Amino acid sequence: MWTDLAFYLPILVIVVAFLASAIKILREYERGVVFTLGRFTGVKGPGLIILVPLVQQMVRTDLRTxxxxxxxxxxxxxxxxxxxxxxxxxxxxxxxxxxxxxxxxxxxxxxxxxxxxxxxxxxxxxxxxxxxxxxxxxxxxxxxxxxxxxxxxxxxxxxxxxxxxxNESMVRMIARQAEAERERRAKVIHAEGEQQAAEKLLEAARTLSLQPEAMQLRYLGTLSSISSQHSSTIVFPFPIDIGRFFAGPDRKAAE
The missing domain is CATH 3.30.479.30 (Band 7 domain)
Structure with missing residues (x-):
């Protein structure tokens, strides 16, 4: 019995070693680059791969990112x-x-x-x-x-x-540049606002100049809004045209 075991044990070891070197299992994300006697013979996998021992070699590659x-x-x-x-x-x-x-x-x-x-x-x-x-x-x-x-x-x-x-010095320079840029934009916006306001005032002046009575009505409306503020003293410019309007009949009679 021991003689038979000693005889078959080396054969069993050789078979196991042969199968271990011949059978390869590749995962789904793996591929095997196969070389036969040093020459490239193809890419195999995934799954069960059978190689010829001592003749074929395989290099595993991972296809994942x-x-x-x-x-x-x-x-x-x-x-x-x-x-x-x-x-x-x-x-x-x-x-x-x-x-x-x-x-x-x-x-x-x-x-x-x-x-x-x-x-x-x-x-x-x-x-x-x-x-x-x-x-x-x-x-x-x-x-x-x-x-x-x-x-x-x-x-x-x-x-x-x-x-x-x-570096820190460049960060400070960039911060100063950004601050100067914001200040420039603020000045430009303020100037554009002044320009638009001037254009609107000019347009209003042209509209009022078409009828002198419109200017008088504007003065009276302003006086009415000031009187509603419950102030004891009101300083209001008196238009000359209105004075002439009220003094017109007497002045003509005097003349």
Whole structure:
């Protein structure tokens, strides 16, 4: 009995080792890049994969979206302002064979390319554009990265600039600039109001000048509103035309 066990045990171990190296199970989001005697022979998966031991090798790839955090980069804007900018990139593998064969480490290659592209694109814009037009900058960076990583079988889905860090002196300068801009707008609005008021007064004067009696009625209406304020003393300019109107008959008789 022990002799039979000693005979079959090595065979059993060899069979188990053979099956372990030949049978592979890939998850739904995984693919296997298969090489036969060192040559690429196809992409397999997901599910049960059977390989020929010692003849075929398989490299697993993950097709899920990868979130890559780009570290802060020192960027000098087009208007010579030094800022620190970091971003996050979302990408995934669409061609597993290219991601394994065309580049040694697609994750590191994409990260380094993202850093250089971030500095290159942002260096072409002013500081105000970095702060106000992030969506446009994100689209520009995503388009450049997607075009360059296409040869690696990688699809860059999205790029988001997270922070634009500015030193304290520049923050104070921006605050003073914003304050001056608000003051300028307030002065312009006040001047426009004065201009519109002057135009309306001129229009009213032209309307009243068409009939002298309208001006007299305006004076009487103003006097009526002042008298309703219960003031003991009322100083009111007396129009000369009204005096002439009341003195008209007597003056004509005297003449």
């Amino acid at each position: 990868v979130v890559l955090d780009v570290p802060s980069q020192d960027v000098i804007s087009r208007d010579n302002v030094s800022v620190k900018v970091n971003a996050v990139i979302y990408f995934r593998i669409v061609d597993p064979d290219k991601a394994i064969i065309q580049v040694a480490d697609f994750l590191q290659a994409t990260g380094q390319l993202a850093q250089t592209t971030l500095r290159s694109v942002l260096g072409k814009h002013d500081l105000d554009e970095m702060l106000a037009e992030r969506d446009k900058l994100n689209d520009d960076i995503q388009e450049i990265l997607d075009a360059q990583t296409d040869a690696w079988g990688i699809k860059v889905a999205n790029v988001e600039i997270k922070h634009v860090d500015i």
